[in-house]
Amino acid sequence: MxxxxxxxxxxxxxxxxxxxxxxxxxxxxxxxxxxxxxxxxxxxxxxxxxxxxxxxxxxxxxxxxxxxxxxxxxxxxxxxxxxxxxxxxxxxxxxxxxxxxxxxxxxxxxxxxxxxxxxxxxxxxxxxxxxxxxxxxxxxxxxxxxxxxxxxxxxxxxxxxxxxxxxxxxxxxxxxxxxxxxxxxxxxxxxxxxxxxxxxxxxxxxxxxxxxxxxxxxxxxxxVPCVPHDLWIKGARLRDHLLLPSLTPLPSHSSLSFSLPLEEDASLLWYSLELWEKRSTNQETEIAKVSVPVGVASGETGEDVSVKVSLVWTAENAVTMTTTKRDSDWSITLNLTCDE
CATH class of the missing domain: 3.90.640.10 (ATPase, substrate binding domain, subdomain 4)
Structure with missing residues (x-):
């Protein structure tokens, strides 16, 4: 009720x-x-x-x-x-x-x-x-x-x-x-x-x-298949972000937009993102690490790079991650195995 x-x-x-x-x-x-x-x-x-x-x-x-x-x-x-x-x-x-x-x-x-x-x-x-x-x-x-x-x-x-x-x-x-x-x-x-x-x-x-x-x-x-544990995304200069909470019914979709300041690295070509599974505050497991192509040429400064990460998790445990930067798309399919 x-x-x-x-x-x-x-x-x-x-x-x-x-x-x-x-x-x-x-x-x-x-x-x-x-x-x-x-x-x-x-x-x-x-x-x-x-x-x-x-x-x-x-x-x-x-x-x-x-x-x-x-x-x-x-x-x-x-x-x-x-x-x-x-x-x-x-x-x-x-x-x-x-x-x-x-x-x-x-x-x-x-x-x-x-x-x-x-x-x-x-x-x-x-x-x-x-x-x-x-x-x-x-x-x-x-x-x-x-x-x-x-x-x-x-x-x-x-x-x-x-x-x-x-x-x-x-x-x-x-x-x-x-x-x-x-x-x-x-x-x-x-x-x-x-x-x-x-x-x-x-x-x-x-x-x-x-x-x-x-x-x-x-x-x-x-x-109904569900996400077994909280799924977080991490990266340098990126605040930890909860992409999919536990018990989210599958299939499901989540997205995150963020900017990379070029003052710290003006020749950034790849950016590493990590997917973590959190069962509790003190129990975390890294389940995937992906290098995302950002493609900033050396010497190109003056503006931040805007990146959008979209993640789709199907009921068959197939996770598709897509990144978008300046109208150019790149995608990768991850076969994740998350403990229930």
Whole structure:
């Protein structure tokens, strides 16, 4: 379910990132911690709460207040009247959604009891005050800490928080999550939280159908070849660059553009690039070293050489590296063997 909120994530997301999916349903709250890398999603931890959380709790709080206002205005008791209760709950839900967009909304319920109507102007501030306890339960610091602890990360490691569910349009929820994750990007507006999961389901169904049609009858699932470990590129005067993160589905493509300053070497004809496989911070393996033709004649100074390196890795472990310099292309095919 958490991966179905993927429409919120940019398709160009390549660097491995931790994402928290905050899914607030009508009666439940689910927090899921994901590791996203190269289009692949790994669920690290998840927790679901069923006790007095969800969008309906906001409706109940508003409905209780409207019932007290009606009794105060009309001097009648509607306690225990289910028909009146349903009318007020419907009006409360509409008011909740309206207050996600405007500061004040008019609540009008016809014939609440014995032909008597209710009219009330409800402000966002009043709504937030009525639902203080609900907000506290829906954004529970202990629950968030527990999920992060299960996933082995801290709040500072979470790059993005995805909000899914109709009630996630409430501005106060957005503000509370910003306070819980001060360094994270809170995503809740595009696409709308109400349709995030539905959109993700449609995308996921298309991917499953495409993969499923090519499987054998005896297979129960779908296997997707992936890059086993982070693939980095290194070179003199070049900052180490992550070309393909681990778990990137294959085939895949990555490119890097950089400039070589000629002040240091005005007769540069070849430039060495190294491909490294990194399993951890202290475990690196050089898997390829390539000399790229730059072709700068001796004495040609005054401007840097712009080089673009493109790398394509197929599912058959064939890696094609192409370099471009001043409209001249050069390519080499590498047969890499990376340990799984």
């Amino acid at each position: 958490p991966t179905l909120s993927s429409p919120f994530l940019p398709s160009s997301l390549r660097i491995p990132s931790h994402v928290m999916v905050y899914n607030l349903g009508a009666h439940t709250l689910t927090l899921s911690l994901l590791l996203v890398a190269g289009g692949m999603y790994s669920q690290l931890a998840t927790k679901t709460v069923w006790d007095s959380v969800g969008g309906n709790e906001f409706d109940k709080a508003i409905a209780d207040f409207l019932a007290s206002e009606f009794e105060k205005q009309r001097r009648v008791s509607i306690h225990g009247n289910e028909k009146c209760r349903f009318k007020l709950l419907a009006a409360a839900e509409s008011a909740k959604h309206a207050l996600s967009r405007v500061q004040t909304t008019a609540v009008h319920v016809e014939s609440v009891h014995d032909g008597l109507d209710l009219t009330y102007s409800l402000s966002r501030g009043r709504f937030e005050g009525l639902c203080t306890a609900v907000f506290r339960r829906c954004v529970n610091s202990d629950l968030i800490t527990g999920v992060l602890s299960d996933g082995g990360v801290t709040r500072g490691d979470v790059a993005r928080v995805i909000m899914a569910g109709g009630s996630c349009n409430i501005p106060q929820l957005h503000s509370l999550l910003e306070s819980e994750f001060p360094g994270s990007e809170i995503l809740s507006s595009s696409p709308s939280p109400e349709v995030a999961v539905a959109t993700g389901c449609a995308l996921e169904a298309g991917l499953i159908k495409e993969r499923w049609e090519g499987r054998g009858e005896e297979e129960d699932g779908v296997q």
